[in-house]
Each structure stands twice: as structure tokens, then as C-alpha cells.
Amino acid sequence: MARRKESEKSQNQNQDDSDSNANDEMEDDPNFEDPEGYNDDISEEDLMGDLIRQMPKETDGVESIVVVDGVPQVGSDRKDKLQTVLRKLFLKSGTVTNEYYPSTSDGSTKGYVFIEYSNADQALEAVKLLNGYKFDKNHTLVVNLLTDFEKYDDILENWETPVPQPYKEQGCLQYYLLDPDACDQFSIVYEQGDKVGIYSSTQPEPTLLEERSRWTETLVQWSPLGTYISTFHAKGIALWGGEKFSQIMRFSHAGVQFIDFSPCEKYLVSFSPLADSRATDEPQAIIIWDVLTGAKKRAFNADKSQALPIFKWSHDDKYFARLGLDVLSIYETPSFGLLEKKSIKVPGIRDFAWSPTDNTIAYWVAEEKDTPARVTLLEVPSRNEVRVKNLFSVAECKMYWQKSGDYLCVKVDRYAKLRKDKSDIKYSGIYYNLEVFHMREKQIPVDSVEIKETIHAFAWEPVGSKFAVIHGEPPSTSVSFYEVKTGQTPVLLKKYERKLCNQLYWAPSGQFIVLAGLRAMSGTLEFVDTQDFTVMNTGEHFMATNVEWDPTGRYVATAVSWWGHKVDNAYWLWSFQGKILKRVALDKFCQLQWRPRPPTLLNAQQQKDIKKTLKKYSAQFEVKDRLKMSKASKELVEKRRKLMQEYEDRRKLKQDEYIAQRSQRIELRNNVDTDETEGRGGELEEETVEFFIKEETTFIDE
Numbered sequence: 221m222a223r224r225k226e227s228e229k230s231q232n233q234n235q236d237d238s239d240s241n242a243n244d245e246m247e248d249d250p251n252f253e254d255p256e257g258y259n260d261d262i263s264e265e266d267l268m269g270d271l272i273r274q275m276p277k278e279t280d281g282v283e284s285i286v287v288v289d290g291v292p293q294v295g296s297d298r299k300d301k302l303q304t305v306l307r308k309l310f311l312k313s314g315t316v317t318n319e320y321y322p323s324t325s326d327g328s329t330k331g332y333v334f335i336e337y338s339n340a341d342q343a344l345e346a347v348k349l350l351n352g353y354k355f356d357k358n359h360t361l362v363v364n365l366l367t368d369f370e371k372y373d374d375i376l377e378n379w380e381t382p383v384p385q386p387y388k389e390q391g392c393l394q395y396y397l398l399d400p401d402a403c404d405q406f407s408i409v410y411e412q413g414d415k416v417g418i419y420s421s422t423q424p425e426p427t428l429l430e431e432r433s434r435w436t437e438t439l440v441q442w443s444p445l446g447t448y449i450s451t452f453h454a455k456g457i458a459l460w461g462g463e464k465f466s467q468i469m470r471f472s473h474a475g476v477q478f479i480d481f482s483p484c485e486k487y488l489v490s491f492s493p494l495a496d497s498r499a500t501d502e503p504q505a506i507i508i509w510d511v512l513t514g515a516k517k518r519a520f521n522a523d524k525s526q527a528l529p530i531f532k533w534s535h536d537d538k539y540f541a542r543l544g545l546d547v548l549s550i551y552e553t554p555s556f557g558l559l560e561k562k563s564i565k566v567p568g569i570r571d572f573a574w575s576p577t578d579n580t581i582a583y584w585v586a587e588e589k590d591t592p593a594r595v596t597l598l599e600v601p602s603r604n605e606v607r608v609k610n611l612f613s614v615a616e617c618k619m620y621w622q623k624s625g626d627y628l629c630v631k632v633d634r635y636a637k638l639r640k641d642k643s644d645i646k647y648s649g650i651y652y653n654l655e656v657f658h659m660r661e662k663q664i665p666v667d668s669v670e671i672k673e674t675i676h677a678f679a680w681e682p683v684g685s686k687f688a689v690i691h692g693e694p695p696s697t698s699v700s701f702y703e704v705k706t707g708q709t710p711v712l713l714k715k716y717e718r719k720l721c722n723q724l725y726w727a728p729s730g731q732f733i734v735l736a737g738l739r740a741m742s743g744t745l746e747f748v749d750t751q752d753f754t755v756m757n758t759g760e761h762f763m764a765t766n767v768e769w770d771p772t773g774r775y776v777a778t779a780v781s782w783w784g785h786k787v788d789n790a791y792w793l794w795s796f797q798g799k800i801l802k803r804v805a806l807d808k809f810c811q812l813q814w815r816p817r818p819p820t821l822l823n824a825q826q827q828k829d830i831k832k833t834l835k836k837y838s839a840q841f842e843v844k845d846r847l848k849m850s851k852a853s854k855e856l857v858e859k860r861r862k863l864m865q866e867y868e869d870r871r872k873l874k875q876d877e878y879i880a881q882r883s884q885r886i887e888l889r890n891n892v893d894t895d896e897t898e899g900r901g902g903e904l905e906e907e908t909v910e911f912f913i914k915e916e917t918t919f920i921d922e
Contacts, residue, residue, distance in 0.1 A: 283340035285366040286347060288333040292359050296327030310335055313349055314342025353561045391462035393447050396815065404770045405429065405815040407440050407449060408791065410806040412782065416440055418465065421775060423848060426802070430465050439811055443481045446816040450479060457490055469514045473507055480529040484537040485511055487553070491530065493522065506530060508556065518556040532572070534579050539600055541581065543572060548583060550600060559601055570617070577625030584617040584630065593617070595630050595655070597664065607664040609655060615647045622680040627704055628657040629687065631678055656704055667709040669702065679724040686713070686750060688724050688733060695720060699735055701750060714753040720744050727773035732796050734776060736767045745778065747798030757798025763788060771817040782808040
């Protein structure tokens with residue numbers, strides 16, 4: 221016992237020593253406390269923003285509850301059936317954890333229901349999806365969050381009327397349409413995006429209208445009707461317009477990289493792939509804005525696997541649609557909710573496209589086991605399938621609408637053999653079909669054109685019934701032109717063999733086309749008149765990356781963009797007949813875009829009448845063009861004469877100075893007049909140089 225007490229005593233003594241040593245060490249440690257009077261300006265939100273957003277809130281249990289009004293009042297015998305139908309409906313928005321049906325003393329429902337979801341996001345989705353849902357003929361559901369009742373109950377007693385904002389005059393946004401010579405405008409971005417210039421296509425030299433530095437951070441984009449020009453910035457998008465290109469509207473969307481206007485310019489879709497929705501608990505990747513008011517209409521999350529543009533618009537801005545996994549979601553404006561509150565289930569859907577003139581959607585579905593692939597034409601909003609075309613042995617499809625909406629061509633890649641290797645599918649014996657839908661004919665007949673060779677490009681004539689196809693293997697590619705006629709299969713009009721091209725560019729008014737071999741094909745150009753298929757001219761813009769027609773079809777611009785090729789950056793302007801008009805080389809030139817024009821207000825008959833009487837006015841136009849050229853020539857001659865006069869005056873001034881300084885030169889050179897040194901003439905030699913200018917060969921008939 222004595223030994224045990226001694227050991228305990230020694231352990232306690234050692235513990236006391238260790239505690240004293242620890243205290244000594246603590247005294248030696250630095251002091252991390254803030255000094256007196258120190259103000260910490262860093263908020264908890266900045267330090268622990270993610271954790272604070274995840275912190276439970278007092279209203280967490282309430283925000284996940286929705287109140288459903290407009291529910292049918294049924295007796296106790298039908299209550300179970302009503303619960304089953306409603307539960308199935310509300311499970312589409314998320315996981316239902318609880319539901320409560322208030323009842324009367326006899327067991328009948330009172331016409332409203334409380335439904336609780338697992339989280340607030342699912343409850344919010346239920347409100348968006350099912351508020352206004354037509355349950356049956358006599359009942360429409362009204363869905364609200366439970367927390368909304370508190371929000372509407374807490375209304376200020378002394379409500380103040382908002383002060384109306386003063387009207388801001390924006391000028392005429394369509395002023396460019398009033399140009400008496402109908403000169404089109406175009407924008408250029410150069411010096412790696414640091415400078416933006418806007419020009420008018422006057423002759424013989426384009427006229428600079430506006431030039432600014434740091435106007436955009438990446439590129440510029442015109443709206444579909446040419447009303448606005450948009451610039452990209454780190455914090456969002458800005459719209460500019462009017463004669464002075466003043467700022468019209470701003471849209472705040474950090475990191476935006478892509479925008480898309482609706483066809484009538486009512487709405488703007490901005491896409492920021494790096495947007496973080498955690499900061500606001502709302503989607504931030506895709507935002508739809510009202511162009512006139514700048515109001516945010518709705519936001520969506522983005523799927524990284526989807527191609528741009530994510531949303532596709534109907535021609536009249538009434539609808540826009542999005543492709544999902546086995547679903548096609550069609551939204552309507554101005555509510556921006558799902559059409560009929562639900563998406564269309566289409567198992568295997570791969571792609572879709574709106575008609576450019578009607579509210580009709582064309583979509584195609586891939587084949588699955590024994591079920592063939594199919595192309596379906598769907599009317600909106602009725603969802604009536606007006607035409608279905610089954611296709612067999614299909615590897616891929618691509619749809620091309622004609623600009624007037626008269627025809628739809630579906631390029632079908634077919635296979636002879638199919639081999640499945642685990643998750644990979646390999647096709648062999650690929651050949652191609654063009655399925656042409658006649659949209660204006662009864663029952664929408666479909667004609668087929670088979671092309672055995674690989675199809676590289678397809679393009680409809682914008683105004684007309686012709687289309688062009690590039691097919692074959694380089695360098696033996698061919699270009700074929702077909703015409704679609706009522707009640708007949710497409711007729712081959714012309715086939716050009718061994719053409720070095722990979723892109724087709726029709727003039728906006730049709731008839732003329734440019735066959736272009738871009739990038740690797742060295743920028744070869746061929747200008748063709750498809751009325752009689754004559755090659756008007758050929759040219760080359762080495763390493764050209766872009767070709768773009770002006771809206772009137774008078775000029776063609778070709779460009780070597782710094783984004784695609786780091787040297788020889790320039791843009792060239794051509795006439796529609798292939799005559800080079802202007803070569804402009806700019807440092808790190810990036811982009812050229814013509815300003816679009818709205819559709820003409822003339823009907824088809826009025827346009828035909830103008831074409832018939834065009835020769836009557838052509839003489840007046842030619843006189844006007846000659847006057848312009850002569851005026852330009854006079855201005856050029858006057859400019860050169862002025863420069864020559866300045867040179868002569870300068871030369872005479874220097875000669876007088878030279879003569880006045882003659883005595884000083886003689887004195888400095890020991891009284892030797894070196895200006896007239898003998899033998900100087902012998903030091904000069906006259907040399908005649910001849911240049912070969914042109915060789916002409918004339919054949920004389922004997």
C-alpha cells in the first residue's frame with residue numbers, strides 16, 4: 221500500500237510538472253486576439269457563404285408546403301380516388317412527404333388541400349407547373365406556397381404610388397432604312413476585339429459611321445431585324461441603336477458567352493455556362509429577358525450536353541421549345557409557362573426545328589429495336605400530328621426548312637449493316653436520302669432523292685423552289701442543283717463535276733449562289749447564276765474563313781478571321797457577279813457582319829410588278845451611278861492636285877533655303893564651290909528599265 225501511494229504521489233507530481241510546462245508554453249505562444257478598437261469589416265457571408273446558405277431556417281418546414289384550391293368537393297366514398305389522382309399529379313414535381321385533406325363532419329372534402337414536399341425547391345416547381353392546371357371541365361387548380369399567405373397579409377397600410385419614370389427619347393431605331401440609295405451597313409471587329417467599326421456600303425469607298433475602342437470584350441451581334449447591335453461584357457449584354465448608336469438597354473448576366481434573339485426581337489436569351497445558382501437558389505445559366513423593358517422573364521438551368529441554341533423560337537415569338545431526355549418542352553409567351561402545363565413525351569427524340577412561317581414543329585425519333593425511325597410534323601398549340609413519315613435503317617437525320625416554309629428537306633443517313641460493340645454502335649455501307657415534304661399541298665406528300673455519295677452541304681434557295689447539294693469525296697466533289705415541282709419528284713437541273721468547294725451561299729433573293737472552298741480549300745470562290753447556270757466569275761481569297769451576303773443581295777463579303785487564321789487577316793468586298801470591289805487588310809481582323817433588314821412590306825404581286833418594270837428604271841439608276849463615280853473621280857483628282865500643290869510648295873521652299881545657304885557652304889568648304897564641281901555629270905549614269913505589261917494575241921482569218 222505504501223509503494224502504491226508513493227507511485228500515485230510521483231504520478232501527480234509529474235502531472236503537475238507537465239501542466240506547469242504547458243502553461244509556460246502557452247505563455248510563449250503569440251497572441252492572435254484583435255487589438256482594442258479594431259473593426260472587422262469582413263462579413264460572415266463573405267467568410268462562410270456556402271455554410272450560411274445551408275444553415276437551417278425558421279421557415280424551412282413551411283416553405284415546402286403548398287396550398288391547392290379548386291379541388292373538387294367529393295363525398296367520403298370518392299375521397300380515396302381523388303387522393304390517388306392528385307397524388308399522381310403532384311408527384312411530377314417531387315417527393316410528397318405529407319398531404320392533408322380538410323373534411324366536413326360527414327367526411328366530404330372542402331375543396332382545398334395541403335401538400336408537403338421534401339424541400340422548398342420542389343414546392344416552388346409544383347407552383348410553376350400546376351398553378352392554373354385544368355383538372356377537369358369544371359375545376360381549375362390554384363396552387364400557392366403556404367408562405368405566400370403571410371407575404372400578402374403583411375401589406376403596408378400607407379402604400380405609396382410609384383413615381384413614374386420620365387420617358388427617354390431613343391430616336392429612330394430604323395433610320396438606316398430611310399437611306400435613299402438603300403446602302404446597307406456592316407460592322408467589323410479588329411485588333412483582336414479592341415476596336416469596332418460600323419460602315420455604310422457606299423461606292424466607291426465605304427463610309428465610316430461609328431468607331432469605338434473597347435466597345436465589346438469579345439464580339440458583336442445584330443438583332444434579327446437589324447434594330448439593335450449587341451455587345452458582350454463580363455457583367456452582361458448591352459444593346460445599342462439609333463443614329464449615334466447610343467445605349468438602349470442593359471442585361472446583367474455575369475459570364476455571358478452566347479445570346480439569341482427571338483425572331484420578332486421581343487425577347488433575348490442569354491447563356492452563361494459558368495453561372496452559379498447556389499448564391500441565389502435560382503437558376504442562373506439561361507435567362508430570358510424582355511428587350512423593351514429589360515425585365516427578367518424566366519430563368520432555366522442548363523444541360524452541358526445540349527447544343528446551342530438551347531431554346532428554339534416560333535416565327536411569331538408566341539412559343540419557344542427545348543429538347544430534353546425523351547421529352548419536348550414547349551413554352552408559351554408571355555406567361556413563359558409550359559404549354560398546357562406539361563411537356564410532350566417522345567421516347568427517342570433526337571432533334572426538332574420550327575417552321576419559319578407557321579407554328580409547326582418537325583422532329584425526328586431514332587429507331588429502337590423493331591420500331592422504325594420517324595419524322596413527325598406537329599401543329600402548335602393543338603399538338604395535332606399532321607404528318608408522320610417512317611424511315612428504316614437510319615443512322616442520323618438532319619432537317620432543313622426552306623425560308624418561305626413551303627418545303628422541308630430531311631437528309632437521312634442510312635446504313636446497310638449495323639454492328640453493336642458493347643455501348644458503341646458502328647454503321648457500314650452508309651448512303652443518303654433526301655426526303656422532301658411539300659408543306660402547301662394536300663396531305664403533305666413526301667418525295668425522295670437518293671444520293672449514294674457522301675453529302676457535305678445542303679442549302680435551299682431562299683426565294684424559289686431549288687436546292688443545291690455538295691456530294692462526293694474530295695477532290696472529286698460535285699455540286700448538284702434540283703428543282704421541286706408540284707406533284708413531281710425533285711428534278712435534277714444541273715450537275716457540276718470536280719468542284720473544289722465545301723460550302724454553299726445563296727443570295728438572299730435567290731437565283732445567285734457562291735460555291736466556296738473555305739479554310740483548307742484555300743478560299744476558292746465561284747459565282748453562279750442558276751437561272752441559266754452560267755459561271756459569272758471565279759476568284760480566290762486565300763484561306764478565307766467566312767462568306768456573307770448583304771441583305772439586298774448586291775454584295776458579298778469574304779473574310780479571313782483572326783479567330784480562325786492568325787495571318788493575312790482581311791475582308792474583301794465583291795459584287796454579286798464576282799467582281800472584286802475592295803480589299804481591306806486590318807490588324808488582327810476578327811469579324812464582319814451585315815446589318816439585317818426587316819421583311820419587305822410588299823406582297824408577292826407587287827414584287828413581280830417591280831421586276832417587270834425594272835428595265836424602265838435601270839437607265840435612271842445607271843446615270844445616278846455614273847454621276848457618283850464621276851463625283852468620286854473629281855474628288856480624287858482634286859485630292860491628288862491638292863497633294864501635288866503642297867509638294868511643289870514644299871519643294872520650292874527648300875530650294876530657296878538651299879540657294880540662300882550657298883555662301884555659307886562655300887565658306888565652310890575652304891571657298892570651294894562643290895555645288896558645281898566639274899566631272900559630277902560624268903558620275904551620273906542613265907539607265908532605262910523596261911517592264912512587260914501585257915501580251916495580246918490576235919488571230920487573223922486567212
